[in-house]
Amino acid sequence: MNLKQLSHMLSLSQTTVSRALNGYPEVNEETRRRVMDAAKRHGYRPNPSARRLATGKSGMIGYVLPTGAAVDIDPHFVEFLSGLGDYARSHELDLVLSPADADDEETTYRRIVANRQVDAVYLSSPRPADKRLALVNTLGIPFIVHGRSEGFDFDYPYLDIDNEGAFHEASRLLIQLGHKRLALINGNERETFAIHRERGMRRALAANGLALGERHIRSAAMTEENGYRAARRLLEEAEPPTAIVCSSLIMALGVVRAVRDLGLAIPGDLSLVAHDDVFPWLRPENFPVPLSTTRSSIRLAGARVAERLAARISGLEEGARGEVWPVDLVVRGSVAGAPA
């Protein structure tokens, strides 16, 4: 059932039927009703390919997925996706994942824009002066960044959590508990979120006359193994930290294992705080010692990004609006006063 058939059936022109269906004003309300009715009754659905060719709009949002044998997709991605899908579903928005060589995402961005494959895109895990961001900004496709970049002479729309504030608060808590040697186990130091977290921690330390020594900060991909290694290194130093702030729950698993291997205890010998993106399959309250966290649901972020993307597509949102979500600090058993 296509437009032609439907309009013939109604003894109307395709023009009128199309307009009636798309809510244009120059059509009699009575006629519109008739059209709407017939459309519903016959289950008419405009062919998206045709509509797309005519309008240039696809009704889909895009994400360029970096791939490669050595590239691991962040497990956070799936939770973010959950949220995104949750919103998208109710608006019949589909998501197009365009796999790209991790070393050359530009080609892919250009392709999906040139082809008008999607109406908007989102970027994630941005770095300072991220090329993708500059690119997408000049390409002129609506977009939103999940996270933030730095060092641009233009503003851009984004959704981020207050990473700096979160780690500032976590550190402040530890300092108040008497800790003087804090350490940071961070994610990839080239990503903005990691930089912000470090910044927040340094600020809290500085405010109390303390500093974060070079060897008290470790950065690596957020795996259990890297968490373990970082923790071992830190704890085997001459003057080991008495508190660690850690960028991910997965890494925290490794930290806990390292602490055990070394015959130490949490929180007796070491206080631990980690950032929690809220995974359904790994919860901080279920750690051997319930883990204190800075918490922010990445799933909600996904839903919000979808919502804003949809708003941008339909012209309801414009400009370079940045949105920063506060982060909860949840104190559980893994923190205690500094050992004497």
Next chain:
Amino acid sequence: MNLKQLSHMLSLSQTTVSRALNGYPEVNEETRRRVMDAAKRHGYRPNPSARRLATGKSGMIGYVLPTGAAVDIDPHFVEFLSGLGDYARSHELDLVLSPADADDEETTYRRIVANRQVDAVYLSSPRPADKRLALVNTLGIPFIVHGRSEGFDFDYPYLDIDNEGAFHEASRLLIQLGHKRLALINGNERETFAIHRERGMRRALAANGLALGERHIRSAAMTEENGYRAARRLLEEAEPPTAIVCSSLIMALGVVRAVRDLGLAIPGDLSLVAHDDVFPWLRPENFPVPLSTTRSSIRLAGARVAERLAARISGLEEGARGEVWPVDLVVRGSVAGAPA
């Protein structure tokens, strides 16, 4: 730059240029070269929307993503995606995720097929007599199932791992080590993979005159917490198992925690084997006691599914070919002889 301009520039008809580009035989090789050349030089790329309207092919593969507030996307999904993307990238195949209400995926399947939004789809986590499978089979769109279903009177193309064989082998090993009370901590019992695993285990036990008691089998979503709970229940029984086979590494984390909480030791009091889908961020060799596993890379499966999907789209693969991958049994420190 579109076909019209390009053909005008070459003083050829659109027909000829289109044919030259698409490899049709009825065009002079010399002409073809000229066309190819010009196309490359001017960076001509056929507009996919137009091509799509004309051919009905979209160059994309689809996946219906069940969503909802209470629905968690499996963390395995992201690894599978990695593999899929890896292959898709090299073939400029995009993946369309169509979010659907988890209680009504049918509408979404019908929509993407009716709209010809994608050339093929894949399904995952099938259950016995899975409705989606029957649906997609009648809708007539090329598809592949990742996993298997049961109870249909038709065959269908799938890619699965030998879950039954894997758990059979794991159980056999434990039995050989003298264990008589084995327990199974399984994933959702309604999914086929879980049924197959249980079957494999029962078969190994039966072959040795043993059985799997009702209370020695637990099924639940594969989270750390559920692993913990299942393990506690099992180990607090009057006659606790001396060996557990567990369907997921994430659940195994919970099992390990439970064992610790109860003051028991692996492998002294309990032998443990788990299935490992190979996550980059959580490796069995890094468990407190290196974990024995049945191992199969879900990432490779993703790549293979993409490959077969591509083959089906282009007509290179046909029929209901099923492919079952063997699973490695990797023995590490978490298994030992049964306690006396």
Next chain:
DNA sequence: AGAGACTTCCAAAGCGCTTTGGCTATTTTG
């Protein structure tokens, strides 16, 4: 040399929608 078979190319007809530019009544306005 003429018929038939290739080879190589083209004009034009879709694919199914949106949108432009009227056209005809009917209402409103001065």
Next chain:
DNA sequence: CAAAATAGCCAAAGCGCTTTGGAAGTCTCT
């Protein structure tokens, strides 16, 4: 009451590609 504005509808022109149905030229064969 004539002129102007408005309401409601339509025919036809795209959007940019693929594909059908020739047509013209070249070979092959008898």
